[in-house]
Amino acid sequence: MIRTQGEESDAAEGVMPARPGGFTPSAVDEEKRRGVRRMKTIATGLLLAVALVYALATWARSAGWTGWPAFVAAAAEAGMVGALADWFAVTALFRRPMGLPIPHTAIIPTKKDQLGLSLGEFVGENFLSGDVVRLRLRAVGIGSRLGAWLAEPAHADRVTAELATALRGALTVLRDSDVQAVVGEAITRRADAAEIAPGIGTMLEKIVTDGGHRRVVDLVCVRAHDWLVAHSDSVMGAVTGGAPGWTPRFVDRKVGERVYKELLRFVTEMRDMPDHPARGAVDRFLADFARDLRTDPDTRARVERLNSEVLARGEVQDTIASAWSSVRAMIVAAAEDERSELRLRARAAILSLGARMTEDARLRAKVDGWLEDAAVYVVTTYRDEITLLITDTIAGWDAEHTSRKIEAHIGRDLQFIRINGTVVGALAGLLIYSASRLVGA
Known part of the structure; x- marks a missing residue:
């Protein structure tokens, strides 16, 4: 047999040349x-x-x-x-x-191709059947072995580290724009699929019934009183500025002062009197609004339109993107830190799972069943592809x-x-x- 110069050099170095x-x-x-x-x-x-x-x-x-x-x-x-x-x-x-x-x-x-076909059929019938795979996995007892392996602290540390690495890799390859689009689309689809007005009405009704809104009313009254005290000139200026031009200036000032004092008195009384009629009016307004949210079609339609408009605004989408960036940075930092709460909790969960699988026969049976079902599904679904790989490979030799x-x-x-x-x-x-x-x- 005649060798080329390259083949001779390969042979001299102990490397056999590739063959067809x-x-x-x-x-x-x-x-x-x-x-x-x-x-x-x-x-x-x-x-x-x-x-x-x-x-x-x-x-x-x-x-x-x-x-x-x-x-x-x-x-x-x-x-x-x-x-x-x-x-x-x-x-x-x-x-x-x-x-x-x-x-x-x-x-x-x-008969190479026929032998390859027969080999593929033999493997498919005798090694890739659901019953054979299930019996073999059942004999191995993966659940028991996996539980004992996970219960070892060194193995739990290794699994935690591998999971942290996978999590960092997954979060790194995700683009913010893709996540924003997915989350935004999911929120919008969810909002369109489910009407939010009845739920808001039910929640608001419960809040009013329990008196949970009164703290908000208290806060509004306090802030309104403080603002009126600090901006008396602005309030009186607004009143006098709206007066007709033919009225005397001192009359306008008197009217402005009177309006300001009455407004300040009203806010003060509303702040200090839990049973003030205005507070009762607020309670009735909120109760009526909660009922309308649940039963009035017009009110419900307006709320749904407002919800769609708010979700479609660019500011809301930007907020989603910003929130995702913050969450991703937080998760990546926690995954990288061996003493972070995330990794410590993951390690504890893995150790707990290993101990439970070792002691709990029912859990082991469930794990074995899941693994058997998954293996049988893969084998039965892709058996033809696996046997075809054998026959095609041999046919190409x-x-x-x-x-x-x-x-x-x-x-x-x-x-x-x-x-x-x-x-x-x-x-x-x-x-x-x-x-x-x-x-x-």
């Missing part, structure tokens, strides 16, 4: 081939030795020797027949014996090099068949000849 069909013979393949060649030499040498013994025994018989030469010749003759028959059988697997176009020879090169690779892995044992055929044939020939002589005598 996707095979690159490795050092292990070459070592196995050398073992096959050694066994071939031994088997062939044994055949030649038996042939030599046969020739010598036949010569001894023709020379007039009697007795043992006949037995040796019979044994040697049968040994040659056995050796030749097994040589033919072994050789016919990989190539045509002596290059002759004998039918049903060179089985592996000529080069026939000659496929035969050589298979021979390199099993050829050594096949040569033992030749050796055994020689020995067993010789013993059988000796036994048959001895029995025939005994019967003839």
